[in-house]
Structures are given as structure tokens and as C-alpha cells.
Amino acid sequence: QVQVVESGGGSVQPGGSLRLSCAASTNIFSAYVMNWYRQAPGKQRELVAGIGSIGSANYADSVKGRFTISRDNAKNTVYLQMNSLKPEDTAVYYCNAHSVLTSRDFWGQGTQVTVSS
Numbered sequence: 001q002v003q004v005v006e007s008g009g010g011s012v013q014p015g016g017s018l019r020l021s022c023a024a025s026t027n028i029f030s031a032y033v034m035n036w037y038r039q040a041p042g043k044q045r046e047l048v049a050g051i052g053s054i055g056s057a058n059y060a061d062s063v064k065g066r067f068t069i070s071r072d073n074a075k076n077t078v079y080l081q082m083n084s085l086k087p088e089d090t091a092v093y094y095c096n097a098h099s100v101l102t103s104r105d106f107w108g109q110g111t112q113v114t115v116s117s
Helices: none
Strands: 004-007 010-012 018-024 032-038 046-051 057-059 068-073 077-082 091-099 106-107 110-117
Touching: 004 091, 018 032, 018 110, 032 068, 032 077, 046 068, 046 077, 057 068, 057 091
Parallel strands: 010 110
Antiparallel strands: 004 018, 018 077, 032 046, 032 091, 046 057, 068 077, 091 106, 091 110
């Protein structure tokens, strides 16, 4: 079982920035694709960004140019740098660890991000 723990959420004004972190308890962090999802009230959970073991990244169109995903394999940690935040970015953000070896998914408990003036 892999424990996934997010941190770094909070409240920020429009145009502001936040950095989310996600730590995974595994000895083979490089064997996991790491993803950030979000779920706003009344909406389905959506993929925000993902990053492979060697750093290849993909983003939802709605966050391209504003969000940056990165990972530090030595620290078993993935980050989501969020800039130019908008009210529509308000959601609970979830970290997902997807094993490329077993196809199992592990989820964090989520962290709230609120963008409001």
C-alpha cells in the first residue's frame, strides 16, 4: 500500500500563486506516474496535470501556461506550481500515484484551494 499525502493548499486572491506538494511512501517512486486531479463542487473530478518518471508532463488546456508540474524522485515528491490563479481554479486538489508496474492507483486525501477576492 502506498500512502499519498498532499500539502500546500489554501486561500489566495485572483492572480496569486500557490504550490502544492505530494509525498508518496514507496521505494520505487520512479515507477509511478504522478498526477494532480481536482474536483470543484458539483463537478466531476478532472485531470489537471501529470508527469512521468523521467519528467514528461501533460496539462489540461485550462491550466496550460499557468501551472507547472515537477517531481523530485530523490524525495518521492511531486509538486504543482500554480500561478495566475483564477476563481475557477477553486477545488479540492488530489494527488494520484499510478503504478506503471501494476496499474494500481493510490490517492491522497485532497487539499482545498480557494481563489477568491
